[in-house]
Amino acid sequence: MPAQPALQRRIAHLDMDAFFASVELLRYPQLRGLPMVIGGGRRREDEMFARLRAAYPGRDWGPETLDRIPTDFFPRLKDYVGRGVATTATYAARQFGVGSAMGLMKAARLCPDAILLPVDFDEVRRLSRLFKNTIREIAPVLEDRGVDEVYIDFTEVPGGQREGGRVLARLIQKSIFQATGLTCSIGVAPNKLIAKMASEFNKPNGISIVLPEDLQTLIWPLPCRKINGIGPKADARLAGHGIRTIGELAARERSWLVAHFGRSYGAWLHEAAWGRDDRPVETESEPVSMSRETTFERDLHAVRDRAELGAIFTRLCEQVSADLRRKGYAGRTIGIKITYDNFEKVTRDITIGEATDHADVIRRHAGQCLRRVDLSRRLRLLGVRVGKLVKPGTESDDGRRYSAAASAPPRTARDRSPDDHTDLLFPELG
DNA sequence: TCTGGGGTCCTAGGACCC
């Protein structure tokens, strides 16, 4: 058999431009170009229609006339009250310094007149499926990285090597636009690490090609923070050593990085700075855990707000249970998460013998976990999590067969915290 | 008027077994 010439690995990272906001622009094209922030509470179309009918009597306002609603009828950031954060900001809003993950109250100070719309989850999911399926028809090796991001392996796709991947990237951009009306940015590089950075080079609606020989000119000048896996903490520590750019990171000895950042992370930092990454594009993955959590409108106290907290707790357990059943999983580890009013976080969990997807079993064990934390302080957030997931009725890793209907575990006398108020919160546990 | 809601992965200590 004649030896095939070795193909150069070409990996693409694609992300949709301001995805959640762009989805809204499909519905309300008249908002294009205006500063807009997505996040916060629920949709208030009915209120908008009522005000429109009052302002323009005789005209028929409804779902068919969304694109004719005057822009000054849309809700503004300055009118928002609550604890939400921005999911996405349009490029016009980013000019004012508004960014995703920013608290809406802070965003309102920066850009009070920005239009504020909540996320349309159904439409986001529909368009997410649509753009990913569009890509799969062209390049089937695709890794899902959330609603608006994917990695694609171009290596063996016909045309995937032409112009370093630019030709295929253009085809994908064009196909996605035809199918959805949405734009995206694509970076193509020798691996996922570099591709991820490259997709940011040319936003929105851009394509960037990085070849192995471009490492020093295109990657090394960038701040360390641009590496996917270097977050705010690691970045601050690196800065403390005078390391600000990827090039400066690459200049450090591997042994020095290992000595200061640990064997695993230090070695990884070194590889990343030299642009080395051989992770494959993973087309399948199994979930590890499922959880639901909620931040309260105001901080709650286990005793004084016992009824409200108890109802929220039950609802979270029911939601996790419903999520598990809908997706066909059950889990053996049940846990809770609490954020106190000062943002301190604690978690507790318990592993039981048999996997469950029952809301009442989850609630019973999560309730036991709650007894092990300090409930004398005000709470900002409560979460319920189920981990060690298995598909009921299928063989799990250790060969045991799990059933969805779990039995109650032995009740152990765990270390009760001195300020245990769960008897008030959950009298049935007494 | 700071700071959501889902996730994954890693580390580290202790229990327990061989």
Place this chain on the structure above:
DNA sequence: TCTGGGGTCCTAGGACCC
């Protein structure tokens, strides 16, 4: 009785990402 190592599982916290 003491020392000691390897392996796995469980739990808690934390960094990071979308």
